[in-house]
Amino acid sequence: MEKKKIFLASSSELVEDRKEFEIFINRKNKDWIDEGVFLELIVWEDFLDAVSQTRLQDEYNKAIKESDIFIMLYFTKVGKYTEEEFNNAFNQFKSTNKPFIFTYFKDAPVTTGNVNKNDMMSLWAFQEKLKELGHFYTVYKNIDELKFKFNQQLEKLVNAKFIELKPDGSGQAVPVTITDNSVHQVHYGEGDNIGHDKITGK
Template sequence: MPHTIKIFLASSAELKADREKFEQFIGRKNKTLNQNGCFIELVIWEDFIDAMSRKRLQGEYNKVVQTCDIFVMLFATKVGRYTREEFEAAFGQFQESGKPWIYTFFKTAAVKISQIPREDMLSLYDFQDRLNALGHFWKEYENSDDLI
């Protein structure tokens, strides 16, 4: 039975193409890793059923985040409420158990600032401040090729 590494990939809907490229990359890597007794299980929010849940569906995402080995976050023009909540779940679990390892990436692609709501830009700056205060290093990426 292969050793499984579970990765949760979090981002807002605006980065769908980057998530898909990341998913393709993991799929290709798994072909080689599987031969060596390893498998990467990638979890993304699109994999969850949008059906009614007895509890909040976001709560289900957060539970899965806490079971992962690695938590990867992608941001572009905003830090959404749910992605921030997933980070808090991952960070809380990391403080308790040392996992998941948390990797944070901010996309640097050119955007028209006038088309981005002020609250969205502030959410980015506030979140970067939070990461800096925690001593968490984040990285910038230009495009999906740069990410993987």
């Protein structure tokens, strides 16, 4: 059985999106279990009852480093811990070419009376940071669009052999060599090609 670990990071305001995304992954596992693939979704709720000798955030960061895919959801704000998780995933990617990093920005109506100025500033600052890093976030308007768009990325990961489906259920992890045009390769700094940042549909 091939197992791929997916770390899902987001702020508390997107708790419902996280729950729906977890249901989506569970359904995907039902489709793929007979083909030898299991997607292990890791969310912060999994750690709430854990006992740690360090701060709990360190446990999240350790899980990120062990993940194959890192997904970040954000809406009206990017908290310091969520940004720390992104930074850890990004640094790990620079060192090891994984986890693959996907960032999804929810573009949905908000009530202006509920918008916090500092929250919005954290959002804009993070988006500017992504721009400087050359990382492209994906916009989604609702949970159905998020599931649809990430499912497309899963299909591309299968086509790229990062996830290998085996009809006999004997899926084995294999080294990933991605060469098709569906992969966006980025350069961070002059002459510093760190590999595959994000699978895209372009």
